Amino acid sequence: MTKYARFTSLVCAGLFAGFLTSVLVLELSLRGFDSTVYTQVRLVELDSLDKLAVATLLPALIATAVLVHHTYRTHTRWPTVAALALLVLVLGLTLIVNLPINSDQLHWNAQSPPSNWTDVRDRWQIAHAARTVAAVLAFAALALAAPLPRTRRSNSPNTSARRDRLRT
Numbered sequence: 001m002t003k004y005a006r007f008t009s010l011v012c013a014g015l016f017a018g019f020l021t022s023v024l025v026l027e028l029s030l031r032g033f034d035s036t037v038y039t040q041v042r043l044v045e046l047d048s049l050d051k052l053a054v055a056t057l058l059p060a061l062i063a064t065a066v067l068v069h070h071t072y073r074t075h076t077r078w079p080t081v082a083a084l085a086l087l088v089l090v091l092g093l094t095l096i097v098n099l100p101i102n103s104d105q106l107h108w109n110a111q112s113p114p115s116n117w118t119d120v121r122d123r124w125q126i127a128h129a130a131r132t133v134a135a136v137l138a139f140a141a142l143a144l145a146a147p148l149p150r151t152r153r154s155n156s157p158n159t160s161a162r163r164d165r166l167r168t
Contacts, residue, residue, distance in 0.1 A: 005066040010142045012060035013083065016090075017135040019052055024132045027125050035117045039110040046106055053094070061087050064142065071145075079145035086138035090131040097127035 023045070030038050064084045071077045101124045108114065 002067065002070040005063045005070060006142075006146060008063035009060055009067050009080075009083070010139070010146060012056050012063060013087065013135070013139040013142050016053070016056035016060050017132070017139040019049075019056060020128070020132040020135050023049065024125075024128060027128060031121075031125075035113040036110055038117065038121060039105075039108050039113045042105050043108070043110060046102055050102065057087070057091065057094075060138075061091065064138075067142075076145040079141040083138040083141040083145070086134045086141070090134045090138070093127050093131045093134075098124060098131070101127075 026041070026045075030041055033041075061084070064080060064087055068077065068080045068084050071080050101120060104120070105124075108117075114120070
């Protein structure tokens with residue numbers, strides 16, 4: 001089970017981080033264009049990219065949570081716990097900042113975007129940059145943990161000494 005969770009978390013987190021990085025590059029490229037172009041591209045992005053985000057983030061979160069559970073008493077627990085925390089941060093930023101803005105932008109008219117479109121764009125892009133960094137770090141943590149030995153840790157460093165005393 002751990003092998004499948006590790007594979008799924010690594011692949012889905014990697015795909016998600018790559019997806020967010022691509023969107024970040026596109027969004028930064030749009031900064032040089034006017035409101036009409038920006039709005040048109042955003043409306044195209046909003047058509048299906050949310051589905052790709054859900055299809056990669058949710059399996060990454062679930063598989064990483066399973067991996068944290070299975071590696072709780074191993075040497076690989078801290079990178080997987082860090083990855084899970086970062087993915088939860090990504091989900092939180094998405095729900096609190098990005099999705100509400102996406103919902104508003106769905107109703108924008110490309111021919112006459114709102115007057116504060118640059119403020120909205122900037123808020124969305126800052127939150128997106130933060131979640132991109134978090135997703136890339138989560139993927140890096142999972143990749144770092146993948147080759148580490150999966151030996152179980154004892155509850156206490158003196159466990160063997162205690163066992164020896166109990167035997168005598």
